[in-house]
Amino acid sequence: MRLLHTADWHLGRIFHGVHLTEDQAHVLDELVRLVADARPDAVLVAGDVFDRAVPPQEAVALLDEVLSRIVLGLEVPVVLVAGNHDSPERLAFGAEMLARSRLHVAGRVAAEPRPVVLEDAHGPVEVWPVPFLEPAVVREALGDGEVHDQRAALAAMLDRVRAAATPGRRQVLVAHAAVAGCATSESERPLAIGGAETVEPALFEGFHYVALGHLHRPQAAGAGHVRYAGSLLKYSFSEIDHVKSVTLVELDRAGRCRTEAIPLAPRRDLRRIEGRIAEIEARGPEGPSEDYLLVRLLDEGPVVDPMGRLRRIYPNVLHVERPRWTPQADGAARPDVHRRLSDEDLFAAFFEQMTGEALDAEARETLREVLDALRREEAGRAAEGAP
Ligand SMILES: [Mn+2]
Structure with a gap:
């Protein structure tokens, strides 16, 4: 079985005032071509499809177009989960109907997880889409009062998944989480304020491949078959050295996998x-x-x-x-120094600081004339105003 794993598209992201939608459209075009060439059995999108809960219209239109090209045009199923940047309810709109077209969207937390079942020559593969887990939501949905952090939320959900999984079938998980010990970037929003937001790789015991989203650097998480595909583009200056890519996964009949990172070429680096x-x-x-x-x-x-x-x-x-x-460290900028300088010297220092050149004799003469005229004017006004 061949799977194409991608994540963290962050459609609609604005970076330093620049709308990145055109750059995202460009690289998604490349992704669609990759799908056409590689003909995977499914495309897995591991969360943070949008950059925010209410994405801009052009981001929604772009997602619609890209998914249509993959699912309808190329007839390749897509399994997509909500990340911490997505709105679970908005993303889940129409999910039941879309699933009939083989676009499987997991927005909300499901108390009774159900797999997407894919088939290859060696039999069925169960793909479990688990969206980003808000502990309070999981506590409520599963009726489990012990769930207070990311680790407990994912552990509780994966227990349910393992219980529902068919023994002997190959198992693939799609999830959005922060695995301890992995490299982070500045464009990832923390999953929790303070405290435990990471999970340990051992939690993924029993899955043959784990397609992760959240961390923006493509990397393995504790084991080769537990992987972050990384984000679509570089979304912060801390990612300048990243090679953004998608991961192509080959799952053999026994569930062993071979992964290959395929680099993406952005319109602008x-x-x-x-x-x-x-x-x-x-x-x-x-x-x-x-x-x-x-x-x-x-x-x-x-x-x-x-x-x-x-x-x-x-x-x-x-x-x-x-x-x-560092202008603050420059003595000339300090107020107590200003007070000790004449108006003429103060301006000369400012001029030199701004242009890198000293005020020449002619300019100094002009400055003196202007200052004298201003002082005469000021003195005149003061005399007029005297009672
Ligand atoms: Mn993200």
Whole structure:
């Protein structure tokens, strides 16, 4: 049996003010082509389909289009679960009807879990879709007062799944959880505020493949057959070194699996460049200039309009870091220093700080004239206003 495992699409995500829907459409187009080439028995989507509970219209339209192309166009079934970013109820709309078209959506927590049964030449495979588990919801749904954290919620749900599973069949789990010991990224919203939000890999005992979502770096979680597919795109600067991919899983007749990460090529990569502004300007564009960039400007002194200047070379600079420039630590910016400087010296210091050049004699003369005129005007007003 061949399965294509993906997760954390985060459709509708806005990153540093940029709507990523077009980038997501581009990479999903590639995913649909992969499905057409690899002809898997099913596509597994392990949660965080949308970036938020009420996604923007274009994100909903994109999901609709992509799922239609896979399920109706290519006739490949999809098993999709809600992640912690999704709204379980909204995602579950029409689930019963969609299941007849072989689009299996698990939004809400099910007290009586039911598998999606797939067939290959060696017999049936049971796929268990388990959405992200909110402990309070699981406590209520299962009537289990002991469920107070992620671990207890998943353990209780997996006990139910094991009890419902048919012995001798190959078992696949699709879930959205944080496994202890795995690498995290900044774009993952914590599953719980403080306390226990992680689960240990031993909890997945008995499953032949576990298709996980939540962590955005593609990685194995304790064992090769328990895996995070990783997110569709880089959704934070902490993911610059990731190679985003989908996982192709080959499950043999005994349930042993072989996994292969297939890299995805984004329309625009997320990269980091660094240097002094003059060097970056002199070098000109390095790599595709349309990429999304984090720029580390290494100038020690002030730089006028760094974002405007960088965007002339790289139109999609998202953020500029100034690791060597801390205006607060500069003595001239402190109020007690201001008081000891004349107006003329204060302006000269400001001018030098902003432009990197000293005020020349001619400019100083002009400045003195302007200041004198202002002082005369001020004195005149004060005299007029005197009682
Ligand atoms: Mn996520």
